[in-house]
Amino acid sequence: MSTTPAASPRLSWPLLLAGLVALAFVAWGFWRAAQPPAPYFQGQMEARETDIAPKISARIARVAVTEGQQIQAGDLLVEMDSPEVRAKLAQAESAQAAAQAVADKARHGARPQEVQMARLAWQRAQAAAELAQTSYQRVQSLFDQGLVAAQKRDEAHTNWRASSAQADAARAQYDMAASGARAEDQAAAAAQARQVAGVVAEVQAAQAETALRSPVAGEVAKVLAKVGELSPQGVAVVTVVDLKDQWVVLNVREEQLQRFAMGSRFAARLPALGDLRADFEVNYVAVLPDFATWRATRGSQGFDARTFEVHARPLVPIEGARPGMSVLVEAQ
Missing domain, CATH: 1.10.287 (Helix Hairpins)
Incomplete structure (x- = not known):
């Protein structure tokens, strides 16, 4: 009785091609993961803040605003009571x-x-x-x-x-x-x-100061005054922030400062606003103190790299931006 040898299985070319593609994709993924993240500069948003303090010492009778409230210039902030001022006026x-x-x-x-x-x-x-x-x-x-x-x-x-x-x-x-x-x-x-x-x-004029009014418009950021407390002269009781007067602050090493020259523009994104992208223009560059910013470029030779503080304003006010929000600028 004779036996017939079994036929060897034949490879499927489409399956082999798919395996090769999958293997390449996995290899590319491992290579991508092994790459260092793209360098970027991180700054933070700032806005104009005004600390409002009374010119006289008096006891706080009423606080007319709350934190987060939108106010206009001239709006009443705090009412104070001063019998001494009334007596002097008489x-x-x-x-x-x-x-x-x-x-x-x-x-x-x-x-x-x-x-x-x-x-x-x-x-x-x-x-x-x-x-x-x-x-x-x-x-x-x-x-x-x-x-x-x-x-x-x-x-x-x-x-x-x-x-x-x-x-x-x-x-x-x-x-x-x-x-x-x-x-x-x-x-x-x-x-x-x-x-x-x-x-x-x-x-x-001193009596008029017992009704403390805001010299600027904006949002009430802090209310430090409490009814019944004695407010000292010159100590801030309310802080007002103007969210329309915005800028970003970046700390940049001098070897990368050329990108942020005065008047130059760059794009950045704000993670807190869903990676919203905005364009900025540099309007201020100044060196920071030596004790906090120097860094040797080489261990035994070279020069000490200084750090500069850069301010840049958005070309268009950013809706929803608040002081403290991170701003990321990708390095080129």
Whole structure:
């Protein structure tokens, strides 16, 4: 009985080709995984922040804003209570009223009744002087006739001269009352009134500061004020950030600084916004302090590479970008 040898299996070319492709794909994947990641620069977004502090020390009565709230320039942030400012304002207003009254008196001069009294006193003194003159003339005539002694004549003459002097003094008093205060006195009184008015304006400005308002528009980032606390002068109680005033900050070694020259543009992506891509333009380049940035390029020779801080603004404001978000710039 004879046996027939079995036929050897024949390879399928399509299957062999698919295996080779799969093997190549796996090899490419291992090679790709073994490659170092593409180098990139990492920076972070910044925005303009304004720390708002009161000019006076006062107790916080009400906080009118909350964190995250959108505000406009001039919106009320915090109301403060200061009894000391109110008391100083009352004192200054009283002093202003008194100084203004003195200035008005100097400007208007004496009252009509005072002028009339001075005129009558002058007329009375003038009449007395005329009577004394007439009496002296009579005594002089009698003296010429030898009827009175020289003593009587001298007494009459002295009385006439004294009465004339009193009349001149009364006339001067009348003229002074009629003409009013001197120009120098009026100027001094007016200056005093202006000085006190300046004090009132200063206290009113301090009182206006008890209602703390925002000088800028934006978003309330921090609220440090609490009702009932004593807010010191010059210590920030609210921080406002302007999210439209954006820029990115990058730290770049000097051997790669040429790419970020002033006025140059580059593209970057923001992972926090779904890898949103945006274009930036460099507007600031400055070297960082030596102690934190130097690095030797070689162990035994070469130069120390410095690090520079680079600021770049987006060509178009990035919607949704916030301070602290990472910005990635792929190295070329």
